[in-house]
Amino acid sequence: MKFVVMWHERERDVSAAERIEQSKDTLEALGRWKPPAGLTISEQLERLDGSGGFAVVEAEDAVDLADASMKFAPWLEWDLVPVMDLMDERTLTLMDEAQAFNA
Numbered sequence: 001m002k003f004v005v006m007w008h009e010r011e012r013d014v015s016a017a018e019r020i021e022q023s024k025d026t027l028e029a030l031g032r033w034k035p036p037a038g039l040t041i042s043e044q045l046e047r048l049d050g051s052g053g054f055a056v057v058e059a060e061d062a063v064d065l066a067d068a069s070m071k072f073a074p075w076l077e078w079d080l081v082p083v084m085d086l087m088d089e090r091t092l093t094l095m096d097e098a099q100a101f102n103a
Helices: 016-032 060-073 089-101
Strands: 003-010 040-045 051-061 076-083
Touching: 003 016, 003 060, 040 060, 051 060, 060 076
Parallel strands: none
Antiparallel strands: 003 051, 003 076, 040 051
């Protein structure tokens, strides 16, 4: 299943120096992390304001998807949104059927 994953730094009442240290810790952890075998990341994007990012991922199992969100929970908050490919024939068929259902 395909997901859009969004993350941003956890809100904390800390000094700028502490925030910089947290960013270093996050980057160090990211350097150690490897996606599980059942997780494919097709895009990983950083927000231009530096406050978070987005990824497009496919996961065979929810546990694979939870791997990163659980390991990075000390620093980041996550939104995991299931999505469909708009140009997939099955999606278009489903949209047509929904329209007919609601007509």
